[in-house]
Amino acid sequence: MRMPWSRTFLHSLTFKLFACFFLIIVPLVSILVISNHYSVQVVRNQVAQSNQNLLSLYMGQIDRNLEDVDNYLFDLSERNTDMTTMNFPESDDDNNYLLARLRLFDTLNSALSYNDVVDLLFVYSKPNHDLIMAQDFGESYEEREQVRTEVIRMLEEQADEVDYAQWNIWQGNGTYYLFHLVKTGNAYAGAWFNIQRLMLPLKYIDLGNDGTALFATNELVPMSNASWLEKEGIKLALNPNTYSISGNADSYLMMGEASSRGDFFLVALVPDSAILEKLPNLQRLFWAISAAAAVFLLFFLFVMRRVFLLPVKRMIKAMRKLRDGNLDIRIPQVRTSLEFELMNDTFNRMIGEIRDLKIHVYEEQLSHQRAELKHLQLQIKPHFFLNSLNIVYNLATVQDYKLIQEMTKCLVAYFRFMFKSNSYFVPLHEELKHTANYLRIQELRFPGVLSYRVEAPDSLTEAGIPPLSIQTLVENAIQHAVNMDRPIEITVRVQTSEGTIVPSYDVHIEDTGEGFPEHVLQELQQQRWDGENGEHVGIWNVDRRLKLLYKGKAGLAFANIPGKGAGIRLTIPVHPPEQGES
Structure with a gap:
C-alpha cells in the first residue's frame, strides 16, 4: 500500500534538508527582526521621553504666564476700588461711574503694555451691561468689534457657569479662545486671547518635517490643525x-x-519616519541582512537542486523502475559530483549483474520444472497400468470374451494416448475423448452401477489442457464414490469461466455419490495433500502440474453439491502459456 503523498513528502530527504536549513535561518532572521523591533522601540521611547520633557517645559512656561495673568486679575479685583463701582448701576452716580470706568481703562491698557501673553484685558459690569476692554490685536475696526462681540456673547452665556479657578475655552467663529474670569460681586475682571498666540513658541520644537504640535480640549478635541489630523487619519x-x-x-x-x-492639553505628533532616521545604520543593516538571506536562500535552492537533489532524484527514479521489475533501466552518466558518479556507475554495474544472474537462475529453474513435469507424467502411467491388468484378469476369470475384446480395444486406445503424451498440453477434445474412453473401461468394469456423460461446447474443444488432468480427477472420483450398493453417474461438463482475469474455462466433474466426508473436504479445500506419502496422489499430481505450467492462473476447487454428491471444478486458461514464459 502506497503511503499518502503528504507522509511521503514529510519523510523525503528534500523536506528534511530544507527543514534543517530553515531551522537555522529562521531563528537567525527572527532574532534580527526582534532586535530591530526592540531597537526601534528603544528609540521611540527615547524620542517620546525627550519630546515629553520638552512639552512639559513649554507647558510649564505657558502655565507660569497664565498664572501671572491670574495674579494680576485677582489683584485688580481685590485692590482696585473702581471695581466696586462696577457693581452698581450707572444711574446711582453717573459721574463717579464714568471716572471709575476711565481709570479702569487706563489701568488695563497699562497692564496690557507689559504683558505679551493675552490679547485683551477687560472689566465687565453686569448691572450696566458695560464692557471695558483693552486689546492688543486686530488691524481694523471690524476685527476689534468682532472680538468685542465674541467676548460679550461669552459673558452673557457663560459668565455665571464657568470655573473661576482656571482658564476656560470658548469657540467662536471657528476659532478657539482661552479666557479667565474673576468675579467680584456683579463685576468681572477677565483676560482673553486667541489659542494661536500660544502656538508661536511651539514652532521651534523639532518634530520632524511632517510633525506638529497643537492644543486640544479636555475631551481631546483639536483646537487647531483639525483638517490635517483628519487627512492623516489621526x-x-x-x-x-x-x-x-x-x-x-x-x-x-x-x-x-x-x-x-x-x-x-498640549499635544505633539512626531512622524515615525523621523524616528527611524535616528537609526539609519541599523535599518540599512537589517535590510541588507534580509536581502542577503533571501539571495542566499535562492542560491542554496539552486545549488542543492543541481548538486544534490537532481542526482538523488535520478537514482530514486531508477530504483522505482527496478522495483517494478525493469532490469534494463540505467542511470544516465551526466557530469556531477565524484561521489554520485561512483554511485551511478556502481548501480548500473550492479543492475547488469543482477539481470544476468536472474536470467541464469530462471534458466536453471525452467530446466528443473521441465524435469519435474516429466517425472509427474511418468508417475501416472504405472498407476493405471496395474489397475488395467487387474480389470483384464477379472474379465478373463468370468470368460466374457466379448467384453474382453471391447476392454482390450479401449485399453489399446488408452495406452496409445498415454505413450504419445510427451507434450505439456493437448487439445481439450483429445483429453475429453481419452477421459470418455477411460470411463467406458470403468463402466465395463462396473456394469449396471456406473454411467457417465461428457459435455463440452464446440468453441472450447481446441483449447489446450495438460494431458491426463481430467482423467486423473475422474479416476479419483470413481475411487471414492463408486460402490456396489447404489448406481452412480459421473458427469464431465465444460463451460466458459466468469469473473476471471484471463479468458478461462471450467471443467466440472460431478458424481451422484454421497459426497466428500467432512474431514476429507476440509483437507482438499485447504490443499492438505501429501503426494509423496500416497495420500491424494492423483489430485496432488494435477495441482502440481497446474502450478508449474500456469504460475497460479489455473486452479482446483472442491465442494459437495446439495442433492447430487461430490464436485470438482478445474479452471484452465483458454490460451496455455508458451514454454519458457515467466
Whole structure:
C-alpha cells in the first residue's frame, strides 16, 4: 500500500534538508527582526521621553504666564476700588461711574503694555451691561468689534457657569479662545486671547518635517490643525505613562501634556519616519541582512537542486523502475559530483549483474520444472497400468470374451494416448475423448452401477489442457464414490469461466455419490495433500502440474453439491502459456 503523498513528502530527504536549513535561518532572521523591533522601540521611547520633557517645559512656561495673568486679575479685583463701582448701576452716580470706568481703562491698557501673553484685558459690569476692554490685536475696526462681540456673547452665556479657578475655552467663529474670569460681586475682571498666540513658541520644537504640535480640549478635541489630523487619519488618544501611536499605518507618535491652569492639553505628533532616521545604520543593516538571506536562500535552492537533489532524484527514479521489475533501466552518466558518479556507475554495474544472474537462475529453474513435469507424467502411467491388468484378469476369470475384446480395444486406445503424451498440453477434445474412453473401461468394469456423460461446447474443444488432468480427477472420483450398493453417474461438463482475469474455462466433474466426508473436504479445500506419502496422489499430481505450467492462473476447487454428491471444478486458461514464459 502506497503511503499518502503528504507522509511521503514529510519523510523525503528534500523536506528534511530544507527543514534543517530553515531551522537555522529562521531563528537567525527572527532574532534580527526582534532586535530591530526592540531597537526601534528603544528609540521611540527615547524620542517620546525627550519630546515629553520638552512639552512639559513649554507647558510649564505657558502655565507660569497664565498664572501671572491670574495674579494680576485677582489683584485688580481685590485692590482696585473702581471695581466696586462696577457693581452698581450707572444711574446711582453717573459721574463717579464714568471716572471709575476711565481709570479702569487706563489701568488695563497699562497692564496690557507689559504683558505679551493675552490679547485683551477687560472689566465687565453686569448691572450696566458695560464692557471695558483693552486689546492688543486686530488691524481694523471690524476685527476689534468682532472680538468685542465674541467676548460679550461669552459673558452673557457663560459668565455665571464657568470655573473661576482656571482658564476656560470658548469657540467662536471657528476659532478657539482661552479666557479667565474673576468675579467680584456683579463685576468681572477677565483676560482673553486667541489659542494661536500660544502656538508661536511651539514652532521651534523639532518634530520632524511632517510633525506638529497643537492644543486640544479636555475631551481631546483639536483646537487647531483639525483638517490635517483628519487627512492623516489621526485620532487623539493620550497614554499617561508613555506615547500613543496613531495615523494611517500607525505613522505618528503622540505625546501630550495637560495644563495645570486650564482645561486643555498640549499635544505633539512626531512622524515615525523621523524616528527611524535616528537609526539609519541599523535599518540599512537589517535590510541588507534580509536581502542577503533571501539571495542566499535562492542560491542554496539552486545549488542543492543541481548538486544534490537532481542526482538523488535520478537514482530514486531508477530504483522505482527496478522495483517494478525493469532490469534494463540505467542511470544516465551526466557530469556531477565524484561521489554520485561512483554511485551511478556502481548501480548500473550492479543492475547488469543482477539481470544476468536472474536470467541464469530462471534458466536453471525452467530446466528443473521441465524435469519435474516429466517425472509427474511418468508417475501416472504405472498407476493405471496395474489397475488395467487387474480389470483384464477379472474379465478373463468370468470368460466374457466379448467384453474382453471391447476392454482390450479401449485399453489399446488408452495406452496409445498415454505413450504419445510427451507434450505439456493437448487439445481439450483429445483429453475429453481419452477421459470418455477411460470411463467406458470403468463402466465395463462396473456394469449396471456406473454411467457417465461428457459435455463440452464446440468453441472450447481446441483449447489446450495438460494431458491426463481430467482423467486423473475422474479416476479419483470413481475411487471414492463408486460402490456396489447404489448406481452412480459421473458427469464431465465444460463451460466458459466468469469473473476471471484471463479468458478461462471450467471443467466440472460431478458424481451422484454421497459426497466428500467432512474431514476429507476440509483437507482438499485447504490443499492438505501429501503426494509423496500416497495420500491424494492423483489430485496432488494435477495441482502440481497446474502450478508449474500456469504460475497460479489455473486452479482446483472442491465442494459437495446439495442433492447430487461430490464436485470438482478445474479452471484452465483458454490460451496455455508458451514454454519458457515467466
